[in-house]
Amino acid sequence: MKYDLVIIGTGFSGTFFLKKYKEKYPDARVLVLERGRKVAHAERLTAAREEKGIDNMPNPWQAAIQKNDDRHQYHFDLAFGGGSNSWWACTPRFLPQDFRLFSLYGQGQDWPISYEDLIPYYTQAEQWMEVSGPAETPFPKIAPYPLPAHKILPFDAILQKKFGSLVHAQATARSPKGGSRTACCANSTCHVCPIQSKFTISEHFSECYEGVELISQAQVVALDLQNGLAQKAIYLQDGKENTVEAELFVLAANPIFNSHIMLNSGDDSLLLGTGVGEQRSLYAELMLGIDNRGGSTTITSNMWMLYDGAFRKEMASCLIESHNPPELIRIEKGKLRHIARFKFIFEDLYKFESAVRLSANRHVPIVSYKGPSDYLKRSVKNLPSRMEKLLRDFPVESISYDRRLSSGESHIIGGHVMGNDPSTSVVDHTQRHHKFRNVYLLGAGSFSSMAAANPSLTLSAMAIRSADLI
Numbered sequence: 122m123k124y125d126l127v128i129i130g131t132g133f134s135g136t137f138f139l140k141k142y143k144e145k146y147p148d149a150r151v152l153v154l155e156r157g158r159k160v161a162h163a164e165r166l167t168a169a170r171e172e173k174g175i176d177n178m179p180n181p182w183q184a185a186i187q188k189n190d191d192r193h194q195y196h197f198d199l200a201f202g203g204g205s206n207s208w209w210a211c212t213p214r215f216l217p218q219d220f221r222l223f224s225l226y227g228q229g230q231d232w233p234i235s236y237e238d239l240i241p242y243y244t245q246a247e248q249w250m251e252v253s254g255p256a257e258t259p260f261p262k263i264a265p266y267p268l269p270a271h272k273i274l275p276f277d278a279i280l281q282k283k284f285g286s287l288v289h290a291q292a293t294a295r296s297p298k299g300g301s302r303t304a305c306c307a308n309s310t311c312h313v314c315p316i317q318s319k320f321t322i323s324e325h326f327s328e329c330y331e332g333v334e335l336i337s338q339a340q341v342v343a344l345d346l347q348n349g350l351a352q353k354a355i356y357l358q359d360g361k362e363n364t365v366e367a368e369l370f371v372l373a374a375n376p377i378f379n380s381h382i383m384l385n386s387g388d389d390s391l392l393l394g395t396g397v398g399e400q401r402s403l404y405a406e407l408m409l410g411i412d413n414r415g416g417s418t419t420i421t422s423n424m425w426m427l428y429d430g431a432f433r434k435e436m437a438s439c440l441i442e443s444h445n446p447p448e449l450i451r452i453e454k455g456k457l458r459h460i461a462r463f464k465f466i467f468e469d470l471y472k473f474e475s476a477v478r479l480s481a482n483r484h485v486p487i488v489s490y491k492g493p494s495d496y497l498k499r500s501v502k503n504l505p506s507r508m509e510k511l512l513r514d515f516p517v518e519s520i521s522y523d524r525r526l527s528s529g530e531s532h533i534i535g536g537h538v539m540g541n542d543p544s545t546s547v548v549d550h551t552q553r554h555h556k557f558r559n560v561y562l563l564g565a566g567s568f569s570s571m572a573a574a575n576p577s578l579t580l581s582a583m584a585i586r587s588a589d590l591i
């Protein structure tokens with residue numbers, strides 16, 4: 122049987138593409154191939170209670186890749202619903218300036234689409250995920266968030282008075298009171314939300330798969346590429362390779378595996394698999410002169426004071442998150458609650474040498490990560506002095522920064538960069554492959570630059586746009 126469409130992967134990209142596509146073509150014959158299986162929420166909870174940690178959850182991810190750097194951990198979820206199972210549900214948009222990094226600051230590459238092109242799709246993705254957020258944001262919006270904002274921490278509120286919409290309750294798919302999901306309990310165990318407050322595809326969006334054939338535990342290995350078109354997908358199931366034919370193939374398997382499938386298929390696009398990297402992050406604790414507890418979710422605010430400006434000619438953008446974990450206390454008499462924890466997320470530039478490559482085993486890629494760029498490192502180096510200036514007039518007694526960047530931010534980006542020129546990109550502005558016109562590569566692999574804001578809302582909006590423009 123030949124399908125109209127084969128989708129590979131059931132994370133945000135695959136599922137949101139599918140939902141939009143089905144609205145447009147309700148009678149299409151669609152097959153979805155998913156490498157993992159549906160892992161019940163109860164099973165995840167049991168694993169978490171046994172303190173197995175996210176690396177030992179029912180879908181061990183580290184066995185799926187070979188790495189050149191043991192310190193750098195790539196986090197992804199090989200199960201039905203992909204990263205939506207283990208994400209923390211932070212859903213900021215990018216700023217319009219992120220799409221014009223080269224024109225504005227002479228760094229990286231411009232996107233072939235603008236923020237304005239994505240606005241309707243951002244709005245749609247926020248509605249589907251029931252995102253909670255504030256009225257005022259530094260990025261323009263055409264509709265309010267579906268759910269009201271969470272309650273922010275007292276110190277965030279003081280900063281907001283000075284910095285206005287550059288400090289706001291984080292846009293998040295962790296529900297506040299009044300949504301269709303349970304209200305967030307601010308427990309900081311979001312990778313396996315015990316009360317199903319965060320949006321997941323598995324628990325809140327699986328109805329998209331009604332009327333669609335879904336084969337689980339089917340790992341797509343390659344596409345059969347002939348005469349400029351993909352003819353078949355070749356997938357591994359129960360140790361045997363099978364094939365399936367279709368008119369259209371949508372790869373939504375994350376930047377590493379999208380790249381690997383195309384490399385295995387013999388796609389020789391110059392930039393395929395290159396640039397795969399991550400935003401990177403650093404934590405700091407701030408000793409305060411005020412009581413700072415009481416927010417209604419686990420990450421209460423986003424702060425954009427270090428996000429955009431002429432400094433991006435020299436150093437990377439940085440998004441600040443204000444964290445609110447229950448265990449955060451200051452071990453000092455009378456000051457237990459006089460503390461804040463900030464996370465700083467930095468954008469990075471693509472490095473050609475950081476790349477996904479083929480290994481001797483055609484089912485496992487090698488991911489070679491060459492570390493962050495000098496652009497990112499300059500931003501990290503300048504962070505303490507910039508923060509000191511920013512916080513000069515506020516009740517901050519001291520700040521202690523982590524000595525090292527976190528070992529992985531779980532925001533994997535790059536590998537099949539999007540652009541208008543086939544010599545400097547792999548996919549076009551709709552994420553359609555420049556050479557194989559019945560193949561789409563969806564997800565953060567297509568981002569033309571990394572930005573510093575969490576990627577999943579943007580890649581979800583892009584997936585909806587791709588389906589809409591078919």
Ligand SMILES: Cc1cc2nc3c(=O)[nH]c(=O)nc-3n(C[C@H](O)[C@H](O)[C@H](O)COP(=O)(O)OP(=O)(O)OC[C@H]3O[C@@H](n4cnc5c(N)ncnc54)[C@H](O)[C@@H]3O)c2cc1C
Nearest residue numbers: 130132133134156199203204208209210211341564575577
């Ligand atoms: C712990 C953690 C916290 C995170 N928190 C946030 C956050 O707060 N905000 C945010 O924006 N992002 C967050 N992320 C990142 C987010 O999860 C990813 O950006 C997002 O999941 C990418 O979506 P995707 O659909 O492109 O890929 P994925 O969600 O990774 O989905 C890919 C799917 O393809 C399947 N697959 C892979 N290879 C194959 C194959 N060969 N054949 C068939 N199927 C295949 C996988 O099993 C999976 O189901 C977090 C990630 C982690 C791990």
